[in-house]
Amino acid sequence: MRTHFIAIGGAAMHNLALALHDKGYKVTGSDDAIFEPSKSRLQNKGLLPESLGWFPEKITTDVEAIILGMHAKPDNPELLKAQQLGLKIYSYPEFLYEQSKNKTRVVIGGSHGKTTITSMILHVMNYHNIAVDYMVGAQLEGFDTMVHLTEENDFIVLEGDEYLSSPMDRRPKFHLYQPNIALLSGIAWDHINVFPTFENYVEQFEIFVNQVTSGGILVYNEEDLVVKKVAEETQNPIRKIPYQTALYKVENGKTLLETPNGFMPIEIFGAHNLNNLSGAKWICQCMGVDEADFYEAIATFKGASKRLEKIAESNNKVAYKDFAHSPSKVAATTKAVKNQYPNRKLVACLELHTYSSLNADFLKEYEGALDAADVAVVFYSPDAVKIKQLEEVSYEQIAQAFKRNDLLIYTQPAEFKEFLFTYNLDACALLLMSSGNYGGLDFEEVKQLIK
Missing domain, CATH: 3.90.190.20 (Mur ligase, C-terminal domain)
Known part of the structure; x- marks a missing residue:
């Protein structure tokens, strides 16, 4: 049995394809345009489609799962064939949930800071040789792929995007993950083509918070008044941990983070990144990394790709x-x-x-x-x-x-x-x-x- 990707060339999709290949899955895919670096990375693993385009003949009864990318249209010939055959069709986030439903799911949500906070958490885990599954929206130093899936790891850390799941599934991606531990970094109206009003946009985050599993944990940025309101008004029986921007100072173009052992130089800068750092610290502590070990690791974090x-x-x-x-x-x-x-x-x-x-x-x-x-x-x-x-x-x-x-x-x-x-x-x-x-x-x- 194989897993087939419709629109395999996307940044997220090709990373998931690589992760499944590394896990031992038989993977195939199609796309009408594939650019670098997706093209080379798929080619290196033998996953690059022989020809560009959509080929319904690729969709046969030996396909166990279809993963549908946002780039595919509802009238995609391969999608129509899969529907005709009654095959199981997943959106990207649906499939990630399927892969992680027996793990502790840590989901990082918010209009901004998601990628950086997720990257910080993964950097700390990697520094201390703590193996976790993950999905993050940027290529990180020291990591081969943006998605990593195993059978054995207890935790999965997911960047929780509020954009739509697929052309067929209009739910925001982060509504499908059902987090055990969640973080909410900030809410600032975006994606107005999907969420036409600010109130409608905020509602998506209210749903996200209400989907944290009973008895779970919500870490939230209390400096963002909209986030604070959403977190404090939820009736979901969860533990709530507020955070604020970490104390720091800038001397001679270098940012120094205040820690219990004094000021420590760090590679990143900016109040928004020091706010992200505070959220990441709480999440790492919820995952079993103590404060001192967090500071030791974060000192070497250089940031996510294309983020400052x-x-x-x-x-x-x-x-x-x-x-x-x-x-x-x-x-x-x-x-x-x-x-x-x-x-x-x-x-x-x-x-x-x-x-x-x-x-x-x-x-x-x-x-x-x-x-x-x-x-x-x-x-x-x-x-x-x-x-x-x-x-x-x-x-x-x-x-x-x-x-x-x-x-x-x-x-x-x-x-x-x-x-x-x-x-x-x-x-x-x-x-x-x-x-x-x-x-x-x-x-x-x-x-x-x-x-």
């Missing part, structure tokens, strides 16, 4: 890239870099790339998000707006939304690149925030600017 990732540094220049795209993430990341380098000019460049960020009605949420920057730049592609079939966003709407008279706005990749490569970055910190690539920006070339 330092891409280049010289004597008086530094450049970071970050996945930040929602208003709350943009504001937190911009402030973090400015606080870390208070004596440098902060050049912050934001690409509006997601469905929400390119929506004219949502743009007002960005007011003040770039206020910590000395030079604030916004790039967006009118083509991306057309592809997402949204109403055209004007230059004036962008300028009005951010409420910043000196905001620089670019809509052409070549013009943005010209700005970046002609700007004098001496005594500057450059911050590039995007879930895209600014219309084809080569980050290797950006590194050369910092030398």
Whole structure:
């Protein structure tokens, strides 16, 4: 019997395919487009489809389970064949639950910080040679895949995304995991194409908290007033552990974390990351790691990929890239870099790339998000707006939304690149925030600017 992936090339899907292959499963899959690094990683394990496209003839009665990716459409020929044959069809989160229903499930939820907190927990566990199963949304240093599944490990740590499970299953992914231990980091309206109102969005987190198993644990960020309200108002009979931002100070561009044994230098920085660290510490303690062992391990944590990732540094220049795209993430990341380098000019460049960020009605949420920057730049592609079939966003709407008279706005990749490569970055910190690539920006070339 085999497990077949419809849309195997996705970041999450191909990692699950690799994890099942490593577990001994027979895995096949299809996709109409597969990019790097998925392509090479699937090829190395012999899992890359011979041809791109959908092939209903691959779907036969020897398939034990179909795993359906978000990229697949409801009229996908392979999906229709699977339905015709009456095969078991799972969404990605459904299958993860199926693999972990006999384990202690630790689920990290929230509008922001999920990947970083999950990464911190896994780093600590790995440092102390504590084997756990996991699913995380970024490639981590020291880990081969973003998904790891075994029969023997007691714990599984899951990043709990609030986006939809599959084209057929409109439930948020984190509603399917039924956590024994959960964390809620923050709630800031996102995914407006799915959750049209803030109230509707908050309701998804209320459901998540109510699904923590009876007698389980909820760790929550009490500095976020919406999170605090959701946590305190639930009638679910669970233990609640609030956390706040860890105490720290910045000296000569280095962040020092306050611990019971004094201040300790750490690799990460920013108030939002010190808040994430506090949440991760509580989760690790719930998983049996004491405070001293947590501090020993976290000192070497360098961050998750694309989360305040330092891409280049010289004597008086530094450049970071970050996945930040929602208003709350943009504001937190911009402030973090400015606080870390208070004596440098902060050049912050934001690409509006997601469905929400390119929506004219949502743009007002960005007011003040770039206020910590000395030079604030916004790039967006009118083509991306057309592809997402949204109403055209004007230059004036962008300028009005951010409420910043000196905001620089670019809509052409070549013009943005010209700005970046002609700007004098001496005594500057450059911050590039995007879930895209600014219309084809080569980050290797950006590194050369910092030398």
